[in-house]
Structure formats: C-alpha cells, structure tokens
Amino acid sequence: MSPAENNPGRGDAPRPVLSVRGLTIQVATPNGAKTVLEDISFDLNQGETLCLAGESGSGKSMTALAIMGLLPQPMARITAGSISLADGTELSSRTEAEFRKIRARRISMIFQEPMTSLNPVMTIGSQLAEVLLEHDMCSAAEAPAKALALLKDVRITDAEKRLRQYPHELSGGMRQRVMIAIALACDPQILIADEPTTALDVTVQAEVLELIRALQREHGTTVLMITHDMGVVAEMADRVLVMRSGKQEEAAPVKELFATPRTDYARALLAAVPRLGDSPARPDPDRRHDIxxxxxxxxxxxxxxxxxxxxxxxxxxxxxxxxxxxxxxxxxxxxxxxxxxxxxxxxxxxxxxxxxxxxxxxxxxxxxxxxxxxxxxxxIQMVFQDPGASLDSRMTVGAQVAEPLQVHGIATGSELRDRVEWLFRRVGLTPDQMDRYPHEFSGGQRQRICIARALALRxxxxxxxxxxxxxxxxxxxxxxxxxxxxxxxxxxxxxxxxxxxxxxxxxxxxxxxxxxxxxxxxxxxxxxxxxxxxxxxxxxxxxxxxxxxxxxxxxxxxxxxxxxxxxxxxxxxxxxxxxxxxxxxxxxxxxxxxxxxx
Structure with missing residues (x-):
C-alpha cells in the first residue's frame, strides 16, 4: 500500500517522516533463533497518527523498540529490512552513541508504565532538566524555567510544586503527563506512544489522549501509537496497522477498517470490543436470600x-x-x-x-x-488483577490449584488430582497442563488458572x-x-x-x-x-x-x-x-x- 493510499484526505502527496520496509527481528532462544517480527512495512506521514493495533505478543512494542534502537542486546537483532527517516537517515544499523543523538531530538517515546520509567530517587524537575541538558537544549541556569514551562505545557496543576516532588508523590495520570513532558522536551518530530493509557482510569485516559491531540496540533508532531484498545484506536488514529504474531495482518484508514475489515482476525478483534449500551438484558437474580x-x-x-x-x-x-x-x-x-x-x-x-x-x-x-x-x-474467594503476580513462579500450576484443597483438608491423593483435573477442564484448560509453570502460559491462560484456584473450594x-x-x-x-x-x-x-x-x-x-x-x-x-x-x-x-x-x-x-x-x-x-x-x-x-x- 502506497503512502498516498494509506493516508487519504491529507493532500495528494503526504510526506513520510519515517519509513519501515521489510523489518524482520529475531531473538535468541535455547532452541536457536526465533523470528518475532517478520516483514513489517509502513510509512508514517507528517502530522498524522498511525496506530499499531493487536493483541499481546503481536510485535507492536518490538517494532517501537527497533525504531528507537532499544532492542535488548545481544538477545534481539534486526536481521532484515530498513528503518529510515525523511532525510534518508538509516536507523537499523546505528550504534548506541549515534542513537543518543537521534532520540529525544528527532524521535521520542512515551512508555506504558511511567512509574518504572521515572527515576524514583530524583525529583521531577531534576529529571526534566537532565533531558534538556543532555541534549543541549538550554544552559544549566535556564533548565529550571524550561522544565516548569514543559510541565505547564502538559497541563499539570500546581506545576511549581510538582518540580520539587518525587514520582511516588504523583498520581498515575500526573506521572504520565511528566513522561509526555520529558518526551516532548526536545520538540521531536516523531512521538511513539506505547500503550500510554492502559493503566489509567477512564477519565484520566480521556484527558491524556486529549492532551496528546492538543500537543500534536500545537507542535505538528507525528504520532505512532501502540495500543490493544480499539476504542482508543477509533478516537486517535488516522490509519491503522493490525498486527498478529509478529506479522502484518491488515492496514487501512481507520474508518475503512472499522466499517469493512478485510481479514477474519480484524473482524474478530472488532467483534470482541465491549461497547457501552449494547449488552442484552440479564435475568433478575433471586433476591429472597442475600449471600x-x-x-x-x-x-x-x-x-x-x-x-x-x-x-x-x-x-x-x-x-x-x-x-x-x-x-x-x-x-x-x-x-x-x-x-x-x-x-x-x-x-x-x-x-x-x-x-x-x-x-x-x-x-x-x-x-x-x-x-x-x-x-x-x-x-468467598478472590481473583486478582495480575495473574502473573498472584501465581507462584516456583510451583506448578496444578500444585497451586490443589493448594486450597490441601489447606482445608478437603481432598488428598487420587481424589485431589481428579478434582484439580476437573477444575482445569472447567476453565477451558487440559489436565496435561497441570505440571507446567506460570511462565509457560499466556496472560489469558494464567487468569483461567487463577479462576480455577478460586473455584477449588466451591x-x-x-x-x-x-x-x-x-x-x-x-x-x-x-x-x-x-x-x-x-x-x-x-x-x-x-x-x-x-x-x-x-x-x-x-x-x-x-x-x-x-x-x-x-x-x-x-x-x-x-x-x-x-x-x-x-x-x-x-x-x-x-x-x-x-x-x-x-x-x-x-x-x-x-x-x-x-x-x-x-x-x-x-x-x-x-x-x-x-x-x-x-x-x-x-x-x-x-x-x-x-x-x-x-
């Protein structure tokens, strides 16, 4: 698909500020090299928002890390393809020293979890000043005023006070605004936003998305947004690239994708999106007895x-x-x-x-x-938010589902194993998976295991x-x-x-x-x-x-x-x-x- 076809309505000849062609990435595993990204190609045009959409493991974040030169070395490497800026600068073969001059000034990134991206022992003002001074955007004397101006640009309340605070003293929405301020400190041409609102409340999410749109209008920034939230895609994107298992599944303008998706995967992805107001009526529960x-x-x-x-x-x-x-x-x-x-x-x-x-x-x-x-x-039992954190990485999942039955003395021996096998089948898993460890399962499977454990005591x-x-x-x-x-x-x-x-x-x-x-x-x-x-x-x-x-x-x-x-x-x-x-x-x-x- 040509750039002009990718971006209708923005002029006859949109200008790509970033071109990715045939990008292929392999990672080292105990069983040899494994291809995690294969033959990805797209253009990112001046002033637009392109969304990379897809489920976990589809290669969205890996694509962004490759563009930023942040692939984990030497475990992951680009084996084919090119990543080039508008002036012909090739990024796929740059050294770390060369990338340091490109990052922040020309391409910047907002990461998913601001608390792990910000330094917990430095004040917000110090972290903003560090970016400005590292890239020679101002003198040391000018840095505090410049940092204050950046916080005001991202609409943080009481900006003077925030400069003196540490990340743990700010809310999640404020921390994400600080990350946006850091990303925009050097006025980059391209902003990569990797799941910037996933961990935020719906109101804070809306505020952050509106902030990105406003900054895009004011600075003419081009945005590459990575998300699995199709509501965010519909709200933010001009074009969408749907990815699956490291491959490019479908690319289209956003209205075309939502109206007439061409692939079964895109149709299934859109059909699974919960929509407020579309749910059918539920039968009334029996309220004669409150449990x-x-x-x-x-x-x-x-x-x-x-x-x-x-x-x-x-x-x-x-x-x-x-x-x-x-x-x-x-x-x-x-x-x-x-x-x-x-x-x-x-x-x-x-x-x-x-x-x-x-x-x-x-x-x-x-x-x-x-x-x-x-x-x-x-x-009464509980199913927690993060199944990875609520499961013990040192125990097999079968042992963890069996543990409540053992603690309460409900079952032992063959009866215990039969009960655990039944629970695994009940949540859509198979008994042969009982002897595996949590890291061998996907996020959805781990949550099913947590549900099985919660059901163990009936x-x-x-x-x-x-x-x-x-x-x-x-x-x-x-x-x-x-x-x-x-x-x-x-x-x-x-x-x-x-x-x-x-x-x-x-x-x-x-x-x-x-x-x-x-x-x-x-x-x-x-x-x-x-x-x-x-x-x-x-x-x-x-x-x-x-x-x-x-x-x-x-x-x-x-x-x-x-x-x-x-x-x-x-x-x-x-x-x-x-x-x-x-x-x-x-x-x-x-x-x-x-x-x-x-």
Missing part, C-alpha cells in the same frame, strides 16, 4: 509522624459502605483509582483491618479469629478485582464468558471491581459508583449506566472511548468542585454522603444536579 451482607464497612489506615511516631492522621480508604449481593447476582464497584474499590474487596476476605459488619452466608468476617476466618474463606462469592483489565479484548471476552457460565451453573455471587464502564455494562446486575471511599450512586445497571443522576457518574460515562471512528466522543464533563482527599487528622473524618432514593432501588448522594435528574 453477602455488608453494613457500615469502614477501613482506615493510620499515618504516623513526629519523633514518637504517633498516629497523627488517618487515610479513610472506605467510609460507612453498605451493600448486599444475592446468589447468582453481580454487583459492580466502579470509580477512579483511590476510591476504595480494591480495599473493599480485601476487607471482605479479612485481608485488611476493618470496622462494621461483613457476613458471608451468615458468617461474620470482622473481628473473628484466624480459625473462624479460615472457614469463612471457603465461601465458594459462594467471588471478588473479581480488575480481573480482565490486563487482558487483550478477545481474551477478555473469553474470560468474561467463562465467568458468566460459572455464575449460571453454580449460582455464584460476584463483586466485580473495575474502572472499565463498557465491561461493567456486560457483566453487572447492579452498579455502585464510589469516590473517596464512599458510595455516590447505586442502582440497577439500567438506572446507573443509562440514566446516571450524580455528576460524578455522568463524568465517568462521558470519558468512555467510543469504538466507532464515525462518532466523535463529546468532551469529558468537567469535574464538579475540587478534588477531595481521604486523609484527615486524627479524630476528624469526611462528611458522610446522604443517599436519597430517587427511584425504586436507585440511590444517589445529595447534589444540586441530582434533584433535576430525579
């Missing part, structure tokens, strides 16, 4: 200071939260990072100290001894904490379907914790929206997602990316009032939100706008 009953749950973490290390303040992570879940029902907890969702999940299993009442099938969790808590945990409640957020859309769809099947067969009650509103729309019977440890709005899926009453809920929904390039997502609604804090001095606390029932089962915290919604 999980939470009343007045509060979780506070003490903060100590001074010479005597006394408690001077508390983080009110969860404050006076109440809810119930019936067998076969899914309650979804949604909200931005830090709102208390995951803390509630941990409190339900007794993993953090809490006040209030938590009853699982009538048994109390709060304030009981370890023996009683062990019995309660037979009825619990009545499962807490799914961001259990599909790290998965590709097609694998995500498979895991969600598995969870639905298990719920129907076992009448499982789910507390589903997520910040992805489209996924929530697929799985939830009821939705509870949280902010700063308290519930702002709760009701049925239709009430909360189709007719949101609280401004905070409406803001969350306004930020959901629309996987349709023909529909422009309206601007994210402004935040109502100042951002609060869950930290209060000892003896003080947040003002409790008074929930009003504006319709049967639809409860909303008091707010001027909710009266009109009612």
């Amino acid at each position: 999980l009953d939470v009343e007045g749950l509060s979780v506070r973490f003490p903060m100590r200071s001074g010479l005597l290390n006394r408690v001077t303040a508390n983080v009110h992570a969860v404050e006076n939260v109440s809810f119930k879940i019936a067998p076969g029902e899914t309650l979804a907890l949604v909200g931005e990072s830090g709102c208390g969702k995951s803390t509630i999940g941990k409190a339900l299993l007794g993993l953090v100290p809490s006040d209030g009442s938590i009853r699982v099938d009538g048994d109390q969790v709060v304030g009981v001894g370890q023996a009683a808590l062990k019995q309660v945990r037979r009825n 619990p009545k409640v499962i807490v799914a904490d961001e259990s599909v957020s790290a998965l590709d859309v097609s694998v995500q769809a498979q895991v969600l379907e598995l969870l639905r099947e298990l719920q129907e067969e076992e009448k499982l009650a789910y507390l589903f914790i997520s910040h992805d509103m489209a996924v929530i729309d697929q799985v939830a019977d009821r939705v509870a929206v949280m902010n700063l440890g308290q519930m702002l709005e709760t009701g049925s899926r239709e009430q909360v997602l189709r007719n949101p009453a609280h401004p905070y809920t409406r803001r969350l929904l306004s930020a959901v990316p629309i996987p349709d390039p023909t529909r422009k997502r309206p601007p994210v609604l402004p935040r109502a009032g100042e951002v609060g804090t869950p930290v209060f001095k000892k003896g003080q606390g947040p003002e409790p939100f008074a929930l009003n029932e504006i319709a049967p089962g639809h409860w909303v915290a008091a707010h001027p706008d909710t009266e009109q919604a009612a």
Whole structure:
C-alpha cells in the first residue's frame, strides 16, 4: 500500500517522516533463533497518527523498540529490512552513541508504565532538566524555567510544586503527563506512544489522549501509537496497522477498517470490543436470600509522624459502605483509582483491618479469629488483577490449584488430582497442563488458572478485582464468558471491581459508583449506566472511548468542585454522603444536579 493510499484526505502527496520496509527481528532462544517480527512495512506521514493495533505478543512494542534502537542486546537483532527517516537517515544499523543523538531530538517515546520509567530517587524537575541538558537544549541556569514551562505545557496543576516532588508523590495520570513532558522536551518530530493509557482510569485516559491531540496540533508532531484498545484506536488514529504474531495482518484508514475489515482476525478483534449500551438484558437474580451482607464497612489506615511516631492522621480508604449481593447476582464497584474499590474487596476476605459488619452466608468476617476466618474463606474467594503476580513462579500450576484443597483438608491423593483435573477442564484448560509453570502460559491462560484456584473450594462469592483489565479484548471476552457460565451453573455471587464502564455494562446486575471511599450512586445497571443522576457518574460515562471512528466522543464533563482527599487528622473524618432514593432501588448522594435528574 502506497503512502498516498494509506493516508487519504491529507493532500495528494503526504510526506513520510519515517519509513519501515521489510523489518524482520529475531531473538535468541535455547532452541536457536526465533523470528518475532517478520516483514513489517509502513510509512508514517507528517502530522498524522498511525496506530499499531493487536493483541499481546503481536510485535507492536518490538517494532517501537527497533525504531528507537532499544532492542535488548545481544538477545534481539534486526536481521532484515530498513528503518529510515525523511532525510534518508538509516536507523537499523546505528550504534548506541549515534542513537543518543537521534532520540529525544528527532524521535521520542512515551512508555506504558511511567512509574518504572521515572527515576524514583530524583525529583521531577531534576529529571526534566537532565533531558534538556543532555541534549543541549538550554544552559544549566535556564533548565529550571524550561522544565516548569514543559510541565505547564502538559497541563499539570500546581506545576511549581510538582518540580520539587518525587514520582511516588504523583498520581498515575500526573506521572504520565511528566513522561509526555520529558518526551516532548526536545520538540521531536516523531512521538511513539506505547500503550500510554492502559493503566489509567477512564477519565484520566480521556484527558491524556486529549492532551496528546492538543500537543500534536500545537507542535505538528507525528504520532505512532501502540495500543490493544480499539476504542482508543477509533478516537486517535488516522490509519491503522493490525498486527498478529509478529506479522502484518491488515492496514487501512481507520474508518475503512472499522466499517469493512478485510481479514477474519480484524473482524474478530472488532467483534470482541465491549461497547457501552449494547449488552442484552440479564435475568433478575433471586433476591429472597442475600449471600453477602455488608453494613457500615469502614477501613482506615493510620499515618504516623513526629519523633514518637504517633498516629497523627488517618487515610479513610472506605467510609460507612453498605451493600448486599444475592446468589447468582453481580454487583459492580466502579470509580477512579483511590476510591476504595480494591480495599473493599480485601476487607471482605479479612485481608485488611476493618470496622462494621461483613457476613458471608451468615458468617461474620470482622473481628473473628484466624480459625473462624479460615472457614469463612471457603465461601468467598478472590481473583486478582495480575495473574502473573498472584501465581507462584516456583510451583506448578496444578500444585497451586490443589493448594486450597490441601489447606482445608478437603481432598488428598487420587481424589485431589481428579478434582484439580476437573477444575482445569472447567476453565477451558487440559489436565496435561497441570505440571507446567506460570511462565509457560499466556496472560489469558494464567487468569483461567487463577479462576480455577478460586473455584477449588466451591465458594459462594467471588471478588473479581480488575480481573480482565490486563487482558487483550478477545481474551477478555473469553474470560468474561467463562465467568458468566460459572455464575449460571453454580449460582455464584460476584463483586466485580473495575474502572472499565463498557465491561461493567456486560457483566453487572447492579452498579455502585464510589469516590473517596464512599458510595455516590447505586442502582440497577439500567438506572446507573443509562440514566446516571450524580455528576460524578455522568463524568465517568462521558470519558468512555467510543469504538466507532464515525462518532466523535463529546468532551469529558468537567469535574464538579475540587478534588477531595481521604486523609484527615486524627479524630476528624469526611462528611458522610446522604443517599436519597430517587427511584425504586436507585440511590444517589445529595447534589444540586441530582434533584433535576430525579
């Protein structure tokens, strides 16, 4: 496909600022060289956004690392093809010293996880100044002012204060803005954004994407964006290159790809994308008996200071939260990072100290001894966000699924193995995989193993904490379907914790929206997602990316009032939100706008 065909509507002769031709990369393995990228070709034209889309392992990030000269040496190497800039500069054969002059000045990159990309022992100002001075963008005396200007360019609040802070003192969205500032410090012609919003809340994601668009307009920067989120692709891309298993599957303008994908893989990828509002109605659960009953749950973490290390303040992570879940029902907890969702999940299993009442099938969790808590945990289990981190790399997966049965003395010997084999089959795996280790499985398979482990004790409640957020859309769809099947067969009650509103729309019977440890709005899926009453809920929904390039997502609604804090001095606390029932089962915290919604 020629550059002109790739980029219609931007003039008769678009100017490629980067050309990749026949790029092939091999990596060294114990069994010899393995090709991980094969014959990739594309042009990146001046001022456009090209998205490399595809699932994990498709070669997207490997392509970006090759362009940046960051392939892990000597394990990976370019074996064929070329990467050239507009002036003919060939990048595929450059030395590290030569690349240092090219990076930042001509090509820069925003990495997926800002916390691992920023230096934890240097202030934000020092890290910005380091880039400026390394590339002779200004003098040492001018660096502080230049760094401040860069932070203001990326719309960071209270920029003067941020210069003196360390990365751990900033939120995820702020850290990503700092990464963008560093990437743009030398005003590069090309900006590579590698999954820049994957770990961010939906509202922060929308803000970061809008920031990239604004900076692109102001600086004329050309963007190569890497993502597996097709909603982001629809919102950002001019053209799309779909990749699969290291090969180029399909390339087309974004509207053409979404309207008429030519390959089965592209069609399957688009079909798996969750869309807000498209989910069918779910049958009403039997509410005659609640399997999980939470009343007045509060979780506070003490903060100590001074010479005597006394408690001077508390983080009110969860404050006076109440809810119930019936067998076969899914309650979804949604909200931005830090709102208390995951803390509630941990409190339900007794993993953090809490006040209030938590009853699982009538048994109390709060304030009981370890023996009683062990019995309660037979009825409630948790599936964590990162299956790689929640599995022990030194144990076979079969042993890890068997472990709960052994701890509770439920099965031994052949009975134990038969039970584990049944669990593996139940989650779509095979018994011959039981003797393998976690690193031998894909992300989706590892999450299935975690689900099998959670099912081992035949619990009545499962807490799914961001259990599909790290998965590709097609694998995500498979895991969600598995969870639905298990719920129907076992009448499982789910507390589903997520910040992805489209996924929530697929799985939830009821939705509870949280902010700063308290519930702002709760009701049925239709009430909360189709007719949101609280401004905070409406803001969350306004930020959901629309996987349709023909529909422009309206601007994210402004935040109502100042951002609060869950930290209060000892003896003080947040003002409790008074929930009003504006319709049967639809409860909303008091707010001027909710009266009109009612």
